[in-house]
Amino acid sequence: MENKKIILIVIATLIIGAGLGWLLKPSTSEKEVMEMEEQEHLDEVASEIWTCSMHPQIRQNEPGDCPICGMELIPLAADNSGSSPNNYQMSENAIKLANITSEIVGVGNASKELRLNGKVQVDERNAYSQSTHIPGRIEKLSINFTGEKVRRGQTLAMVYSPELVTAQEELLQAASIKESQPELFEAAKEKLKNWKIGSAQIERILANGKAIQRFPIGADVNGIVTEKMVDLGDYVERGMPIYEISDLSKVWVLFDLYESELAWVKEGSKISYTINSLPGETFEGAISFIDPIINSQTRVATARVEVDNKDGKLKPEMFASGIVKSGVSKTTSEEIIIPKSAVLWTGERSVVYIKEDLKGRSSFQLREVILGPALGDSYVVKEGLSTGEEIVTNGTFTVDAAVQLSGRPSMMNPKLDTKDNSVLNVENLTKDEKAQFQPIIEDYLALKNALVEDDFKGAKSIIKGLESKIKAFNTSKLNEKTLKIWKSFEKELLQSTRLFSASQNIEEIRNEFIDFSESIIGMVNVYGLNYKQLFVMHCPMANKNKGANWLSASAEVKNPYYGSAMLGCGELKTRLK
Structure with missing residues (x-):
């Protein structure tokens, strides 16, 4: 119980x-x-x-x-259920086969290491052009080669000056009558002083009572002779340069800056550099000046580094290699940085592909970005991305090709309307619009007849005109959808005409005529080009027994793929209305 x-x-x-x-x-x-x-x-x-x-x-x-x-x-497969029509989904297996990789967008210090090349040059402020203050003939040169050191006041050359001899004679004559005409005497002395003849020399002339025949030219500065500009016996005018003298105790190192590098280098930027002829030594400096004008020939500006060179190690024209580490801006904020491999360029814009996970499948969507300066193998992104987003970094072109084939927005068609899944029918064309196709079809039929008659030269002549007619096709009055289909036809037709033009014999033309005929038949069907009766013919033996079609204005079989060899091979497939 x-x-x-x-x-x-x-x-x-x-x-x-x-x-x-x-x-x-x-x-x-x-x-x-x-x-x-x-x-x-x-x-x-x-x-x-x-x-x-x-x-x-x-x-x-x-x-x-x-x-x-x-x-x-x-x-059309429903591979985007529940997602944006702009998204393209791929299986993990397809991603692995295509070797597509991605990474999370992050921020970093937008800095770049620039490698610059340059030369040691003379400090222009310490370069002096030594000129002569006495006109005359060079009688003696004390400095005969460049690179020689000179001191201020050192005699560089001796000059014989007929004009100066005459002025001295005038001084001696004025001295004899200076009691009665002191003004004349003073004027004669001032004339000599204008030629930089000092008072001591003037007193010596008066004491000796005769003119000095040769006068010395003294150095105005200390330095190194960098250029000798006269030779013994040359006649020089007053103010004419005879030597270039430079003080090399301070020199410049001038680095070349290309236009793309100007954004990274500022006055005050630190630079470390080496001199090729001084291995093992590294120098530090700061850029004190950047040329505001770009050289029109070399397209570079120069960045100047001032260097103390009292020990004389650095010599003009030595090659230098420098490294500048600089940020994008003067701020310390971090920037979004992505690899160059993630970016696709279209000429006008830059795009990347965003990767998302939708119901366990990887989804890709096009995103336009605005880039900043390049960082070696990376770019700074100014707009278009946020931290934490995942982007494709390898296999970007593969993703874009797949997206483009699916009819979604891609690199070349960023504004494609993917929501419109309606039939892509061609609206009825006007009589004038259809008439544009007539010359192309007539040339096609002429080319077919040339192949039937085994006429290689005639076929080549027709092909030349056919290509020009396809290129001259007027698309200005076609609507968007009609134009889109024409572009597909145009690409295929021109590809065939290019292969036709490169053909060396009639068999090569016949091989390409297979695809060309399919494009022409499709064009006639799509646009309803029924200005005349046309027939689609079929040869089962052509195209390596795979069969091939052609278009004919007659129901009589005349095979363009074999010509006289098998002229009657084929059958009527379709009569186009």
Whole structure:
């Protein structure tokens, strides 16, 4: 009896538990059902859209063949359920196969190490052009080569001056009548003083009573002779330079700064440098001046470092190599820095791909960024990224190619409208718009006839005109969708004409005529180019027994792929209306 009670209690407990479980379960079950229905709906919507694997811009609501290349359309996969239409998802296996890597965006000190090349040069403030104050002929040169040291007052040369001899004779004559005409005597002395003839020399002339024939030219400064500008026997005019003398106790080291490096170097920037001819020694300095004008020929500005050179180690024209470590700006704030490999350039803008995790799958989305200065293998990002975001750093081009094929915004099509999954149909063209295609089709038919007749030269002549007509096609009146399809046709047609032009024999033209015919047939179908009756013909043996089509104005089979060898090989496939 006791056992029966226990069994009844257990059974009752189980029944009550099951009932409570059933009462609590509906909300969760209902949610799962709703998610399944939503997923089924998305799959159903995706299955209604058909696209071409080679031409992803083609979208149709039913299966069929691509109007451009003739390939069978495939259903557009619903790989972005629940995410932005601009996102492109990839499986982890695909990411590994494509060797795509990413990293989290962080901040760092936006500093750069610049390597500069330069030369030791004379300090222009200590360079002096020694000139002569006496006109005449060089009778003697005391300094005969460059590099010689000179002291201030040292005699550099002796000059014979007929003019100075005449002035001395005038002084002696004026001295004889100075009692009666003192003004004349003083004027004669002043004339000599204007030639830098000192009072001691004037007194010696008066004491000797005869003119001095040769006068010395003394050095005005201490330094090294860096250039000798006269030779013995030369006649010099007053004020004419005869030597260049430089004081090398202080020199400049001038470094070349290219335009791209100007943002990184400022006056006061510290620089460490080495001199090629002084291995093992490192010098420290600060940039005291940056040339405000860029050399129009070399496209560089110079950065000056002033150096004390009392020991004479540094000599003009020595090569120097310097390193400047500098930040982007004078502030100490950190900047966002990304690798160069993460950036795609389009000429007008810079883009990166942001990686996100959506329901366990990796998703990629295009992001335009504004870059700052380059940091070797990295860039400073001014706008477009935030810290913590993940970007693709390796395989960026692979991601972009996949995104572009999927019809989403990519590097070359950043504003592509991916929300519009409607059929990409061509609106009815006007009679004038259709007439533009007529010369292209006529040349195609002429090329086909040349191949039928085995006429290689005639085919080459037609190809030249065909290419020019394709390039001259006027697209100004085509709407956006019609133009987009024409661009696909134009690319394929021009690729074929280029291969035609490079062909060395008629067989090479026939091989390329296979793809060219498919493009022409697709163009006729898409744009409804029915100004005349056209037929699609098929040869099962062409293209290595894979079969190939061609377009004809006649229902009679005349095979362009074999010509006279098998002229009648083929069959009528379609009659175009």
